[in-house]
Amino acid sequence: MKSIMVIGGGLVGAACALRLQAAGIAVTLIDPGDKRRGASYGNAGHIGSEQVTPWSAWSNVWRAPMSSFAVGGPLDFRWSDAPLWGAWAMRFLAACAPARYARGQAALTALLHDSMPAWVRLADFLEQPSLVKQHGHVTAWMSPAKADAAMAAMARTAWGATSYCEMTAADLARYESVLAKPPCAGVLVTGTGQVSEPQAVRDAMLAAFTERGGVVVADTAMRIEPNGRVALASGRTHDGDAVLVAAGPWSRGLMEGLGVVTPLIGERGYHLQSAETNWPFDLPTTVFEENFVVLSRFTNGLRSTSFLEFGSPDAPGDERKWALLRRRIADLGVKFSDHPDRWVGSRPTLPDYLPAIGRLERAPNVLYAFGHQHLGLTMAPITSEIVCAIATEKTPSVDVAPFRIERFA
Numbered sequence: 001m002k003s004i005m006v007i008g009g010g011l012v013g014a015a016c017a018l019r020l021q022a023a024g025i026a027v028t029l030i031d032p033g034d035k036r037r038g039a040s041y042g043n044a045g046h047i048g049s050e051q052v053t054p055w056s057a058w059s060n061v062w063r064a065p066m067s068s069f070a071v072g073g074p075l076d077f078r079w080s081d082a083p084l085w086g087a088w089a090m091r092f093l094a095a096c097a098p099a100r101y102a103r104g105q106a107a108l109t110a111l112l113h114d115s116m117p118a119w120v121r122l123a124d125f126l127e128q129p130s131l132v133k134q135h136g137h138v139t140a141w142m143s144p145a146k147a148d149a150a151m152a153a154m155a156r157t158a159w160g161a162t163s164y165c166e167m168t169a170a171d172l173a174r175y176e177s178v179l180a181k182p183p184c185a186g187v188l189v190t191g192t193g194q195v196s197e198p199q200a201v202r203d204a205m206l207a208a209f210t211e212r213g214g215v216v217v218a219d220t221a222m223r224i225e226p227n228g229r230v231a232l233a234s235g236r237t238h239d240g241d242a243v244l245v246a247a248g249p250w251s252r253g254l255m256e257g258l259g260v261v262t263p264l265i266g267e268r269g270y271h272l273q274s275a276e277t278n279w280p281f282d283l284p285t286t287v288f289e290e291n292f293v294v295l296s297r298f299t300n301g302l303r304s305t306s307f308l309e310f311g312s313p314d315a316p317g318d319e320r321k322w323a324l325l326r327r328r329i330a331d332l333g334v335k336f337s338d339h340p341d342r343w344v345g346s347r348p349t350l351p352d353y354l355p356a357i358g359r360l361e362r363a364p365n366v367l368y369a370f371g372h373q374h375l376g377l378t379m380a381p382i383t384s385e386i387v388c389a390i391a392t393e394k395t396p397s398v399d400v401a402p403f404r405i406e407r408f409a
């Protein structure tokens with residue numbers, strides 16, 4: 001392959017563009033250019049190598065009523081988008097079958113095993129090692145009863161290439177200066193980490209790509225033909241040896257145009273970010289489980305993220321969610337701006353919570369990398385290495401059979 005068009009400049013598309021270019025392929029990256037549109041902008045920045053368990057599990061189905069937004073939880077469904085998530089939910093339930101769940105866990109374990117080293121390789125390639133912080137992350141609890149129950153559940157959970165230990169009183173005391181009261185218990189997970197700031201990382205990849213002669217076109221792909229020709233919104237067409245679909249949740253329309261069943265949903269999440277903060281840089285990403293809040297210290301402020309809202313990736317934000325997130329931050333006693341940055345965006349999620357990575361069987365000029373659910377930042381570098389292997393007809397480091405999009409046919 002001599003040339004490829006990458007559709008979508010989120011973290012996945014940008015990482016793939018860079019790797020393909022480094023392999024000697026002429027790459028054109030196409031993206032309309034609104035950096036806040038995709039989840040790559042507003043996510044929690046966590047390199048979540050520990051998340052080897054697919055969310056498509058019966059335990060999550062039983063827990064759903066207690067996690068519902070109606071009772072103060074993070075889980076919600078946009079009723080006006082019911083036709084979208086209704087069909088998706090049927091496939092989700094099918095994916096919860098114990099044998100499929102076990103296969104999914106094995107596939108995620110293999111993919112996540114090298115996710116942190118792949119991040120380090122990417123940061124080294126960019127000659128910016130400070131983009132990645134390998135300082136683990138924390139899950140913390142405010143009530144002893146919740147902590148005991150959660151830690152018992154953790155002991156039964158798979159952790160992939162990561163491990164955890166209970167935090168000491170001295171570790172927990174570090175939260176005294178930034179919370180109304182420190183957590184009563186917590187665990188520090190090692191083998192995980194965070195990026196310095198998600199958009200900064202994407203900017204670094206795109207800058208390196210263009211400096212090395214990569215072409216970025218501000219346009220929208222409207223249709224892909226089986227031979228890899230791409231029709232753009234501007235009316236132009238683009239011919240190359242191949243095309244890579246990496247348009248996050250919007251990949252669905254492009255793939256369905258090729259006749260490929262692609263049950264992607266927007267699993268929407270919200271953030272509030274405060275530029276003013278006293279949260280120290282060396283406190284790792286912290287999950288406050290009872291509050292359904294993740295706090296991440298980035299170079300440009302403190303970000304809090306929450307919610308799993310199923311619906312269209314293009315729907316407007318729900319004011320109630322930003323208000324609830326604001327109250328939760330206040331309950332914790334975190335110093336936060338009165339006018340934080342507000343953002344909503346969509347995790348691109350397939351019903352079995354595995355990404356789609358591969359080469360289309362019926363149209364081999366079409367490659368794809370989307371559906372990275374809660375782990376698109378985590379998996380972007382390892383995905384780019386796999387895509388590069390596929391494009392250059394080498395054997396990927398991970399068996400990609402579980403990630404075929406044809407599994408939904």
Ligand SMILES: Cc1cc2nc3c(=O)[nH]c(=O)nc-3n(C[C@H](O)[C@H](O)[C@H](O)COP(=O)(O)OP(=O)(O)OC[C@H]3O[C@@H](n4cnc5c(N)ncnc54)[C@H](O)[C@@H]3O)c2cc1C
Pocket residue numbers: 007008009010011012013030031032033034037038039040041042043044045046047048219220221222246247248249250251267268269270271305306345346347348369370371372373374375376377378379
């Ligand atoms: C609140 C929240 C917190 C999260 N936290 C984490 C975390 O801590 N760690 C983690 O690993 N993951 C996290 N995620 C998930 C992660 O952000 C996503 O999985 C990831 O950003 C997906 O990246 P992507 O490049 O596939 O898609 P996107 O970020 O959606 O990018 C797709 C790009 O394609 C462009 N595009 C769309 N259609 C077209 C078209 N037709 N033509 C050209 N371009 C097009 C879009 O404009 C966009 O720029 C989080 C998500 C949310 C919502």
